[in-house]
Amino acid sequence: MSAELEAGAANCVIDCAGVGRDTRLFVVSERGAVDQVVHDAVAAAGRDAGALVESLWVDAIPKATPDAIPGEALDAYREADIVISHFPSLSREALHPHFPAESRVRVPNRARSAALLGSDWARFPYAVQRAIAERLEDKMAPGRHWRITSPAGTDLGGVFAGAGGAGGEVGAAFFVDAGELGRARKNFPGGVHDPRACAALDGVIIVEYMDHVDQGEDDPPLRLMLGDCRITDITGGAPDGKLRHAIAASDGWIDSWHAGVNPRTIAPLDRGDNSRSWFGFSHCSPAIMHFHLGRSHATTNLASFGHDLSVEGELLYAGGALAPAILDDPAVAAAIKAAGAGAEDLATKPMALW
DSSP: OOHHHHHHHHIIIIIITOOOTTOEEEEEEETTTSOHHHHHHHHHHHHHTTOEEEEEEEOOOSSOSGGGSOHHHHHHHHHOSEEEEEOTTSOHHHHGGGOTTOOSEEEEBOOOSHHHHTSHHHHSOHHHHHHHHHHHHHHTOTTOEEEEEOTTSOEEEEEEOOTTSSOOSHHHHHSOBOGGGOBSBOOBSOOBOOOEEEEEEEEEEEESEETTSOOOTTSOOEEEEEETTEEEEEEESOTTOHHHHHHHTSOOBEEEEEEBOOTTOOOSSOTTTOHHHHHHHHTTSTTEEEEEESSSSSOEEEEEESOEEEETTEEEEETTEEOHHHHTSHHHHHHHHHHTOOHHHHSOOOOOOO
């Protein structure tokens, strides 16, 4: 086992999941979806930390419904202190009804190949990633004004909603508060900051990515006009109109949005091979701004690239990269120093957007 692979596994198990002595850790893996060496490296990192490790291999779930989850997998999620899962056919929408008020730590590990688990994306210090996300979330407090622009022409302004106010269900469903542990569900390698719901939102989004509908690099841009958090007009897109139709069939709400916080994010496949899988990896990059369309637990993802984001006039992202206001923030700078991260670790890797 390489030193890089061991470092990625330790970052997942110890720094992200918080596994320690006597933790009851389940490592749940889907047959055919994860390298054996990745499963073994994660389990070994848990044992090295003094955890009580149990391994479980399960078959793929043929349908994304709550009643399709194997009983032994549900038992693992129910009984473990911490679950690290390599279980891509288990959707969060299907699992959520079983655990609507989650208190355990659950870590879906998307670094399911040896190459990914040993990459600098998986080795990017999780403490630094969390410090970046937490400072962004602090700065995006309810009532504050924000603006997003992009080179393609996205130009939105709005106000952050407070708890129990305007906004949809994404944050409540998938980013449950686990007290001092932070979010109960921690994506690895990750990452993104928590979705920010909008009390007000007006402007235009140029859609450079959308779930479920193929886009071509040479297609005319799809342009969404928004007022009071809802789409008011749709123009552009490919002549076949599939993008416009798919958006018009939604409820029209922009539920919430967030951006990536891991500057070393990579995607192991090209967008043309499987655009939704590509987005699942690449949206962890600061280069991508991710909007949730629809007030439901199964939102449609829209995105723009290379954005600037300012809150109350303070620039937090510039050109699809984390701005000095975040990287030089005392809490983030302290985490960077403690991790021994250098400038090369903090530079945003270019994303192959097409």
